[in-house]
Amino acid sequence: MSAWVGIDLGTQSVRAMAVAGDGRVLGTGSRPLTSHRDGPRHEQDPEQWWRELAAATREAVSSVSGPVEGVAVAATSGTILLADASGRPLTPALMYDDRRADATRANEVGAPVWERLGYRRMQPNWALPKLLWLLRDAPAGARLAHQSDFVNRRLTGHAVATDLSNALKTGVDLIEERWPLEVFDALGVPGAMLPEVVRPGTWLGVVCAEAAEATGLPAGTPVIAGTTDGCAAQLGAGALRPGSWNSVLGTTLVLKGVTKELIHDPLGVVYSHRAPDGSWLPGGASSTGAGALTRDLPGRDLDALSAEAAARYGPGTRRPPDALAPLPDRTPPVVTYPLVSRGERFPFDAPGAEGFTLGEPADDVERYAAILLGAAFVERLCFDYLDLLGAPVDGELVLTGGATRSAYWTRLRADVLERPVTLRENAEPALGMAVLAGGDPARMIRTSAVVEPSGADLREPYLRFVAELERRGWLDATAAAHARERTTTR
Numbered sequence: 001m002s003a004w005v006g007i008d009l010g011t012q013s014v015r016a017m018a019v020a021g022d023g024r025v026l027g028t029g030s031r032p033l034t035s036h037r038d039g040p041r042h043e044q045d046p047e048q049w050w051r052e053l054a055a056a057t058r059e060a061v062s063s064v065s066g067p068v069e070g071v072a073v074a075a076t077s078g079t080i081l082l083a084d085a086s087g088r089p090l091t092p093a094l095m096y097d098d099r100r101a102d103a104t105r106a107n108e109v110g111a112p113v114w115e116r117l118g119y120r121r122m123q124p125n126w127a128l129p130k131l132l133w134l135l136r137d138a139p140a141g142a143r144l145a146h147q148s149d150f151v152n153r154r155l156t157g158h159a160v161a162t163d164l165s166n167a168l169k170t171g172v173d174l175i176e177e178r179w180p181l182e183v184f185d186a187l188g189v190p191g192a193m194l195p196e197v198v199r200p201g202t203w204l205g206v207v208c209a210e211a212a213e214a215t216g217l218p219a220g221t222p223v224i225a226g227t228t229d230g231c232a233a234q235l236g237a238g239a240l241r242p243g244s245w246n247s248v249l250g251t252t253l254v255l256k257g258v259t260k261e262l263i264h265d266p267l268g269v270v271y272s273h274r275a276p277d278g279s280w281l282p283g284g285a286s287s288t289g290a291g292a293l294t295r296d297l298p299g300r301d302l303d304a305l306s307a308e309a310a311a312r313y314g315p316g317t318r319r320p321p322d323a324l325a326p327l328p329d330r331t332p333p334v335v336t337y338p339l340v341s342r343g344e345r346f347p348f349d350a351p352g353a354e355g356f357t358l359g360e361p362a363d364d365v366e367r368y369a370a371i372l373l374g375a376a377f378v379e380r381l382c383f384d385y386l387d388l389l390g391a392p393v394d395g396e397l398v399l400t401g402g403a404t405r406s407a408y409w410t411r412l413r414a415d416v417l418e419r420p421v422t423l424r425e426n427a428e429p430a431l432g433m434a435v436l437a438g439g440d441p442a443r444m445i446r447t448s449a450v451v452e453p454s455g456a457d458l459r460e461p462y463l464r465f466v467a468e469l470e471r472r473g474w475l476d477a478t479a480a481a482h483a484r485e486r487t488t489t490r
Contacts, residue, residue: 001026002021004439005437030059042097046145049151068217069221071437074148074227084142098125113173113183162225163200206221236431238396245397249401251291251340252340255346259279287340296336335464350473350475376413384483397417411454423447
C-alpha cells in the first residue's frame with residue numbers, strides 16, 4: 001500500500017505522519033524540541049531539528065510496507081538562520097517570535113512592495129528584519145535558510161529552493177513570485193545569499209542515501225516544497241476551494257481561506273499566502289480565544305462547565321421570523337470579549353484593546369458561557385470584515401482546534417454564524433503535508449460531522465457587542481456599519 005509522509009516541524013515538537021491514499025494513518029512519530037528563551041530572544045538548535053525529525057520520521061514509516069510516494073515538511077513562519085555553502089548552520093535559528101530585530105529600515109525601504117502585497121508593513125519578528133540583524137556579524141558566503149530549507153537540504157543532500165509560503169515574511173514578491181532584489185540591494189542583502197523561490201507543492205529533489213539511512217524514508221522518495229504550519233493546517237482541514245475557510249480556535253483564533261484574487265486590506269490585519277495552484281490564501285489571527293478560559297477559570301473542569309452550559313443555554317429555540325425579535329429565554333445573558341492579552345490584531349488593529357464583559361456573570365457557568373459567546377462573536381465579526389474587503393465567505397467552513405472538543409461551543413458557533421460548520425476526523429498540519437506531497441485530498445481528508453445551527457437568535461447581543469467595540473474606538477465606523485447591515489438583512 002502506497003503512503004505519503006507529512007512532517008510538521010513546530011516549536012515544541014516535530015511530528016511525522018505516514019498516510020495511506022484513503023486517509024488512514026499508517027504510522028506516526030513525534031519528538032520534543034528544546035528552545036532557548038531570554039526576554040525577546042527565542043532560539044533553537046537547527047541540528048536538533050534534523051536529529052528529532054529523523055527519529056520521528058523513522059518511527060512513522062516503520063510500519064509502512066509499500067512505497068512512499070512523497071514527503072513534504074511544514075515549518076514555523078518567520079524562523080530563519082544563516083548557513084554556509086554546504087548547509088552547515090553558522091548561527092542558531094531565530095524562531096518565529098524572536099523580537100530582537102528592528103523592522104524600521106525594512107519598512108522604510110520596502111513599503112511600496114509590502115503595500116502592493118497587502119500587508120502594509122513588517123513586524124520585528126518577521127524574517128527580513130531578523131535577517132538584517134543577523135547580517136551585522138555574518139561571515140562572507142553566508143546563506144539564508146528558512147527552517148524548512150535547512151531540513152529539506154538534509155533530506156535531498158543538496159541546496160534547495162524555498163517555498164513562497166515560508167518566504168512571505170522574508171519579503172518575497174508573491175505576485176511576481178520572485179525576490180524584490182531592488183529592495184534587498186538597498187538594504188545591503190546580497191542576492192547570492194537568497195535561495196531560489198518556488199510554489200508550495202514543487203518537486204525539490206529526492207531523499208538521498210544518507211537521509212534515507214537516518215529517516216527510514218526510501219532513497220529516491222520525492223521531496224516536495226512545503227508550507228508554513230498555518231497553511232499546512234488549512235490544507236489538512238480541506239479548505240481548498242475559493243470561498244472555503246478554516247477557522248482554528250484554540251488559545252487564540254486564526255482564520256484562513258481561499259480566494260481567486262489577492263485581497264487588499266487597508267488596515268493590514270489580513271494578509272495572503274500563495275496557494276500551490278496560484279490562488280490566494282488570505283487570513284488573520286485574533287488575540288481572542290480559549291486562553292481566556294484557563295486565565296479566568298483556573299483549576300475548573302472545563303468539560304464539566306461545557307456540559308452545564310449546554311444544559312442551561314442550548315440548543316436555543318427557533319429564530320423568530322421578524323428581524324431583531326426578542327431573544328429566546330435560553331440565550332446567555334452575559335458576553336465577554338475574551339482577549340488573551342492586551343491588544344487586538346484581527347478583525348481590527350487596536351494595540352490598546354482590553355477584554356471586557358457586558359453584564360455580570362452570576363456564577364462560573366455563566367462566566368464560561370460568556371467567554372465562549374464572545375469568542376464566537378469575534379469569529380463572526382471576522383467574517384463580516386472579510387466580506388467588507390470583498391473576500392468570498394460563502395463556501396464550506398471547517399472548524400478545527402481545541403474548541404471543537406466542546407459540542408456546546410461548536411453548536412454555539414454555528415448559531416452565531418448562522419451557517420453549518422464542518423468537523424474533520426483529522427486536520428493536523430502533518431496531514432496537510434501528506435496531501436501536498438501528492439496525496440488525493442478528496443480521499444485523504446475525511447469529514448466526521450456537519451453541525452447545523454439550532455436556529456437560536458443571537459443577533460441582538462452580537463450587535464450590542466459590535467456597538468461596544470465601536471464605542472471604545474477599536475472598531476471603525478465602516479466595519480461596524482457593515483456588520484450591522486449583514487446582521488439585519490440576513
